[in-house]
Amino acid sequence: MNNSVITAPSILAADFADVAGGLRRIEDACAQWIHMDVMDGDFVPNISFGPKMVQDTRARTSLPLDVHLMVNQPERYIAEFIAAGADYLTVHLESTVHVHRVIQSIRQDGARPGLAIVPSTPVRATEELLDDIDLLLIMTVNPGFGGQALIPRGIEKVAQAAQIRSDRGLSFKISVDGGVNRETARALREAGADVLVSGSAFFNSPDPAQYLRDLSGR
Numbered sequence: 579m580n581n582s583v584i585t586a587p588s589i590l591a592a593d594f595a596d597v598a599g600g601l602r603r604i605e606d607a608c609a610q611w612i613h614m615d616v617m618d619g620d621f622v623p624n625i626s627f628g629p630k631m632v633q634d635t636r637a638r639t640s641l642p643l644d645v646h647l648m649v650n651q652p653e654r655y656i657a658e659f660i661a662a663g664a665d666y667l668t669v670h671l672e673s674t675v676h677v678h679r680v681i682q683s684i685r686q687d688g689a690r691p692g693l694a695i696v697p698s699t700p701v702r703a704t705e706e707l708l709d710d711i712d713l714l715l716i717m718t719v720n721p722g723f724g725g726q727a728l729i730p731r732g733i734e735k736v737a738q739a740a741q742i743r744s745d746r747g748l749s750f751k752i753s754v755d756g757g758v759n760r761e762t763a764r765a766l767r768e769a770g771a772d773v774l775v776s777g778s779a780f781f782n783s784p785d786p787a788q789y790l791r792d793l794s795g796r
């Protein structure tokens with residue numbers, strides 16, 4: 579059980595005509611990180627925003643920016659997102675052939691590398707990369723949209739990743755993204771999640787600060 583879980587509201591669920599209001603909501607609720615979903619309309623069937631959004635957000639907050647690239651061939655954009663101010667930069671295993679090289683370049687360029695997997699990718703497919711990452715992002719919905727229900731099998735994947743991490747003496751964080759809410763958070767924490775991303779449930783909550791306390795089990 580993780581008692582010091584990091585909460586990372588996703589700006590994807592904010593009103594894009596009032597992003598500053600969304601950022602205020604995240605800061606006022608005492609979130610630890612801001613999750614930023616970049617979608618290219620190719621890797622996923624939706625388009626969100628690019629590096630300028632990260633840069634403009636960086637100028638307004640000192641919270642760590644947890645940038646989740648749902649983009650094919652992300653190597654084309656790594657330098658740009660790091661220059662824009664990404665702290666964690668996460669790429670999908672499924673989005674490029676030479677993902678090991680991309681992870682190396684993220685670290686070389688000064689950000690913390692993350693690796694994400696979609697629901698159909700097993701945790702064992704990440705094993706050759708776990709020594710080199712700071713974050714493993716387990717998607718518990720098919721990427722592209724907020725507001726979907728968590729696929730329960732994802733909870734077992736979190737537990738598997740936590741077991742491998744402990745067996746190998748590694749320290750990457752395990753992040754869960756998709757369908758996180760009050761009902762699913764406890765099982766995810768018990769399975770070993772360190773970071774809980776939450777979009778729609780956070781922005782729909784009447785009391786966002788209490789909602790984040792509930793997510794983190796405090």
Ligand SMILES: O=C(CO)[C@H](O)[C@H](O)COP(=O)(O)O
Nearest residue numbers: 721722724725756757777778
């Ligand atoms: O990566 C994502 C979608 O591809 C989002 O981060 C995720 O879906 C969060 O939204 P919600 O909490 O509403 O499920």
Ligand SMILES: [Fe+2]
Nearest residue numbers: 615646755775
């Ligand atoms: Fe995400």
